[in-house]
Amino acid sequence: MLKLSDVEKSFTEPDGTPLPVLRVSNFSLGEAEQAVLLGESGSGKTTLLHVIAGITRPDRGSVEVDGRDITQMPESVCDRYRAAKIGYVFQTFNLLPGFSALENVLLGMTFGQGGADPARARELLGRVGLGKRLTHKPGALSVGEQQRVAVARALANRPKLLLADEPTANVDRGNQQHIIDLVRDQCRAEGVALLIVTHAIEVANQFDRVEHLAEFNQAGQPQAG
Amino acid sequence: MSLWKIAWRSIQQRSLSSLMTGLSMALGVALVVAVLVVLGVVKDSFTQNAEGYNIIVGPKGGSLELVLNTVYHLGRPQSTLPWSYYEEFTEGKFAPSVELAIPYCLGDNYEGYRVVATTSDLFDKSEYRAGQKYTFAAGHNFADEAFYEAVIGATVARNTGLRVGDTFEPTHGLSAGEMGHKHDPFRVVGVLDPTGTPNDRALFISVEGFFLLEGHSLDKPSDVGTSNDMAASAAADEHDDEHDHAHEDGHDHDAEHDHEHADDHDHDDHAHEGHDDEVHDEHEHDEAVETTAAPAAANSSTGEDAADEHREDEHDERDHAEDGHDHDEHAHDEHDDHDHDAHDHDAHDHDEHDHGHGHDHHHEPLPKELREVTAILVRTDLTGGLTIPKVLQRDPRAMAVYPVQEINTLFEGLVGNLKLLLVGLAVLVVVVAGVGIMVSIYNTMNDRRRDIAVMRALGAGRQTVMFVILFESLLLSLVGGVAGLLIGHGLVALLNPLIVAQTGVSIGFFQFQIVELALIPGLIVLATAAGIVPALAAYRTDVSKALGDAP
Numbered sequence: 001m002l003k004l005s006d007v008e009k010s011f012t013e014p015d016g017t018p019l020p021v022l023r024v025s026n027f028s029l030g031e032a033e034q035a036v037l038l039g040e041s042g043s044g045k046t047t048l049l050h051v052i053a054g055i056t057r058p059d060r061g062s063v064e065v066d067g068r069d070i071t072q073m074p075e076s077v078c079d080r081y082r083a084a085k086i087g088y089v090f091q092t093f094n095l096l097p098g099f100s101a102l103e104n105v106l107l108g109m110t111f112g113q114g115g116a117d118p119a120r121a122r123e124l125l126g127r128v129g130l131g132k133r134l135t136h137k138p139g140a141l142s143v144g145e146q147q148r149v150a151v152a153r154a155l156a157n158r159p160k161l162l163l164a165d166e167p168t169a170n171v172d173r174g175n176q177q178h179i180i181d182l183v184r185d186q187c188r189a190e191g192v193a194l195l196i197v198t199h200a201i202e203v204a205n206q207f208d209r210v211e212h213l214a215e216f217n218q219a220g221q222p223q224a225g
Numbered sequence: 226m227s228l229w230k231i232a233w234r235s236i237q238q239r240s241l242s243s244l245m246t247g248l249s250m251a252l253g254v255a256l257v258v259a260v261l262v263v264l265g266v267v268k269d270s271f272t273q274n275a276e277g278y279n280i281i282v283g284p285k286g287g288s289l290e291l292v293l294n295t296v297y298h299l300g301r302p303q304s305t306l307p308w309s310y311y312e313e314f315t316e317g318k319f320a321p322s323v324e325l326a327i328p329y330c331l332g333d334n335y336e337g338y339r340v341v342a343t344t345s346d347l348f349d350k351s352e353y354r355a356g357q358k359y360t361f362a363a364g365h366n367f368a369d370e371a372f373y374e375a376v377i378g379a380t381v382a383r384n385t386g387l388r389v390g391d392t393f394e395p396t397h398g399l400s401a402g403e404m405g406h407k408h409d410p411f412r413v414v415g416v417l418d419p420t421g422t423p424n425d426r427a428l429f430i431s432v433e434g435f436f437l438l439e440g441h442s443l444d445k446p447s448d449v450g451t452s453n454d455m456a457a458s459a460a461a462d463e464h465d466d467e468h469d470h471a472h473e474d475g476h477d478h479d480a481e482h483d484h485e486h487a488d489d490h491d492h493d494d495h496a497h498e499g500h501d502d503e504v505h506d507e508h509e510h511d512e513a514v515e516t517t518a519a520p521a522a523a524n525s526s527t528g529e530d531a532a533d534e535h536r537e538d539e540h541d542e543r544d545h546a547e548d549g550h551d552h553d554e555h556a557h558d559e560h561d562d563h564d565h566d567a568h569d570h571d572a573h574d575h576d577e578h579d580h581g582h583g584h585d586h587h588h589e590p591l592p593k594e595l596r597e598v599t600a601i602l603v604r605t606d607l608t609g610g611l612t613i614p615k616v617l618q619r620d621p622r623a624m625a626v627y628p629v630q631e632i633n634t635l636f637e638g639l640v641g642n643l644k645l646l647l648v649g650l651a652v653l654v655v656v657v658a659g660v661g662i663m664v665s666i667y668n669t670m671n672d673r674r675r676d677i678a679v680m681r682a683l684g685a686g687r688q689t690v691m692f693v694i695l696f697e698s699l700l701l702s703l704v705g706g707v708a709g710l711l712i713g714h715g716l717v718a719l720l721n722p723l724i725v726a727q728t729g730v731s732i733g734f735f736q737f738q739i740v741e742l743a744l745i746p747g748l749i750v751l752a753t754a755a756g757i758v759p760a761l762a763a764y765r766t767d768v769s770k771a772l773g774d775a776p
Contacts (some may be wrong), residue, residue: 046773055682056769076686083684090772094679098238106226111684116226153683 001161001193002029002052007061011043019055021047022058024216031160034184034194036204039213045197046091048213049163050153051194053086054078058103066160083111087154087192089183091166093146095138095153101125102134105153112157118182124152127189128182144175148182162187164196180206228689233695235676239669246658247705253717254709254748258741260647262717263724264640265738271632277352278325279610280625282310282617283600288626289635295329295600296628297423298339302331306623308596314603319616322609323442325350329600330435330462333395338381340395340428342435345369348376351604353420364389364415372434375411379419380426387413395430395438409438421731436591492690656751660703663755666694675762678771691764698756700747707750710741 009022029035039045050056052063054070062069066085068079086106095104105121125134128140128148138146147167154162164183168176180196180203187194188203196203197213204210255319284304293299313319314326327350330342340571348359348366362382367374377387387393392410405408419425603625605613614625677690683692717724718734 047769050769050772053682055772076688079681079684079686079689082682088682090679090682092773094675094681094682094772096234096676098234103226103234107231107680108683110226110228110231111680111686111689157684 001031001033001066002027003062003064004028004052004197005062005064006056007051007058007063009047009056009058016035022051022217024048024061027211027216029161029193029195032188032191032193032209033209034187035196035209035211036207037195037197037211037213038199038201038204039197039217043213044217045199045213046165048217049088049165049195049197052161053088053163054082079111080113083157084113085160087157087159087162089147089150089154089162089164089167091169093138093143093150093170095146095149097138100135100137101130101141101149101152104138104149105156108156110151114157117156121152121156124155124186125149127186128152134176144171144178147171147175147179149178151186155190155192158190159192161195164194166198166200167196168198168200176200176203228693228701229696231546232678232693235673235697236692236700241664242665243701246662247701247708249661250655250658250702250705251712253651253658254706254744255713256709256739257648257744258710258713259716260644260651261738261740262713262732262736264644264647265740266732266736268636268640271636277354278327278602279606279627279629280603280605280613281600281621282306282314282603282613282625283624285620285624288624289631291370291600291624291626292628292631292635294331296632298341298427299423302599305599306598306601308593308598309659310623311598311601312593314601319603319605319613322605322613323603324606325602325604327351327602328432328598329602329617330432330597331599333397333435335381335393335395336385338378338385338426338428340430342430342432344432347429347602348415348417351602353422353424357420358547359420360414360418362418367414367429367431369431369433372412372431372437373409373411374414375428375430376415377413377428378417378425381428382416385653387416388647389413389416393428395428396717409434419731434592436596498746549752641773655748658705659702659751659755662698662752663758666698666703666756666759667762673763674771677766678768681766682767682772684715687764690766691760694760694763695753695756697752698760699752702748702752702755703745705708706744710744 004024004027006026007022007024008020010018010020013019013048024144047056051058052065054063054065054073057073061071063071065081068081069082073081073116079206096107098204099107102118102121102125104120106116109116109121117173122131122134125131128151130145130152133141133145136145138149141149147170151167154164167183168179171179183194183196184206186192196207197205236359278293281295283302284306285297286303288542290300290303296304308328309317311326311328314323325346327343331339332342333340345366345368352358361376362379364376367376375393377385381387385393390413394410411428411434417424603609603613614627617623617625677693680690680693681687714734714736717732717736721732724732
């Protein structure tokens with residue numbers, strides 16, 4: 001489902017010097033597999049997810065999603081591919097404040113190939129426990145409810161891969177487990193591969209496969225040769 | 226979910242800012258609409274006022290003046306044409322191509338409103354606008370054979386209080402300030418419904434009655450002094466040589482007075498000061514253009530021999546007039562309505578008939594050779610419309626003009642630049658409103674950068690988010706524009722009573738101008754231009770940076 005090979009990404013410091021943030025020689029994830037990437041803040045977790053999603057282009061290497069290397073795609077094709085194949089749950093939810101819960105889910109569908117499907121959007125929101133809060137705008141929802149809307153939105157286009165960036169970082173402890181359970185359950189139900197990046201050990205401990213980002217991200221480490 | 230809905234949600238999210246920018250657009254468009262509608266309707270109205278006929282025939286001179294004083298009752302006709310010209314259109318060489326010919330004889334006013342002598346055809350057969358015939362709010366059209374009947378326009382009725390059955394005395398001269406002598410009374414038999422044309426502000430009398438009024442025939446016995454004075458003076462302004470000739474042709478006013486009033490008519494008992502020879506010269510020159518239905522004798526219709534013919538006519542007519550003065554031989558019952566008090570009858574012996582007119586009101590049509598016409602409204606077939614003006618180009622006295630063409634020329638010449646200026650200013654306001662929309666959206670781009678990045682992360686392409694911003698600009702412009710259309714038309718409708726009072730032109734809410742259709746593509750272009758800068762900013766949004774990844 002997901003295969004990274006020799007991916008490198010650097011940003012440029014204000015003084016012009018390059019700042020390597022990502023160097024991954026090899027990483028893969030099977031279909032419907034669920035894994036956690038554990039890493040500290042600033043370890044390049046979000047950059048890695050952006051590279052996998054095609055939001056950020058790596059400086060080199062390949063990123064195969066469902067058999068296609070998205071680094072070789074023109075940007076517009078990559079955008080459409082992302083909409084069709086990848087769901088994304090942000091740390092800060094990133095719901096659009098002017099849209100209701102239902103509309104936020106429909107918004108995710110709008111850019112996909114199938115177009116907006118209100119019935120599926122309602123079903124997803126029902127599955128995350130928001131069936132009666134469809135018309136509520138994010139400002140009228142609790143933090144936990146907002147994250148549930150974000151999960152429903154990420155699954156709206158029936159993606160092959162769900163990326164979740166610190167999905168529990170902004171929710172209270174009571175809701176953390178609920179969110180994790182929700183994400184895992186929905187991915188299982190939809191047959192979606194799940195890759196969560198987090199710094200929370202308690203989250204990582206629930207997964208069979210846990211990767212430590214520091215171990216395979218060689219950026220910042222002395223380069224061999 | 227469509228991109229339009231996404232854009233609309235964004236507008237709703239910033240409701241106050243959107244309302245303000247939309248309102249500024251609405252006001253700008255309302256201004257444009259108001260200017261376009263008012264100027265357009267005024268122009269249409271001006272042009273339509275000359276519908277119902279396609280040609281106006283009048284004496285050679287200024288074609289625009291002819292149109293103005295015929296259609297709009299403005300200005301002064303400079304000369305007249307012999308009645309024979311009118312007959313050319315009714316039974317002469319032009320008749321086969323003519324569908325309708327209506328004579329206009331001017332020279333009098335009532336309380337400043339112009340009195341137009343014409344035939345009943347004006348109201349029976351012509352239209353004041355395409356497909357709109359004259360209708361009467363009260364009464365009916367005057368009958369051509371009832372010489373002293375009149376029809377009045379709606380504004381005249383409202384402002385003078387004249388009603389059906391009332392009588393009025395036209396005053397000699399074309400405007401209220403001229404204080405000419407008063408004529409015999411006419412009885413109002415009809416009040417027109419408002420037409421929104423200058424005819425609302427005019428009184429229409431039978432041309433037959435007009436010719437029998439003092440000074441309105443070429444050479445009527447009791448008016449000998451006056452009519453000949455006017456005949457000569459009508460041409461004096463432009464035909465001095467002819468004017469002299471006319472006098473040389475034996476206008477011995479003393480002799481004519483003696484001749485005319487041999488039957489005990491005492492001019493002192495009439496309000497005929499103008500007949501005084503001492504006043505004659507002044508009358509000649511000052512009133513020349515006021516009374517234009519009376520021509521110079523020398524300006525005969527039939528060429529250079531006309532003067533001789535007219536001299537013969539004068540004598541014949543005098544004889545005829547004297548005969549006509551035998552009121553016993555006439556049936557005067559139909560004139561019971563005349564205002565007898567308006568004249569001093571002391572010196573007359575009218576006991577045997579109840580005739581109200583102290584001087585010679587022969588209720589027989591004035592002989593045609595003594596008639597003059599100020600203008601002729603002509604409706605022709607296609608051939609006539611092309612050939613008649615060409616034929617008249619070669620005529621030494623008459624000309625034919627296309628009124629609509631003249632009005633368009635006038636309008637473009639006078640109002641065209643003003644319209645351009647007003648529309649230009651109004652468009653500038655709209656452009657400023659467009660800049661306001663651009664600034665409004667652009668200022669929100671920093672706040673919305675994250676929203677745009679989220680949409681991009683969800684799979685929206687750069688073009689997609691660019692279009693969302695453009696649609697937002699379009700929606701603000703179009704909603705503001707539609708609101709502006711409604712406000713503009715509402716404003717005009719609201720001010721309609723004032724506009725009617727000032728101009729006589731009525732403008733309704735639904736009176737749209739074709740040019741308003743250009744507002745829609747215009748607004749689309751403007752909105753696109755206004756939205757392009759923030760849309761490009763959205764296009765260039767760095768998703769990683771906006772989502773807080775890149776430094």
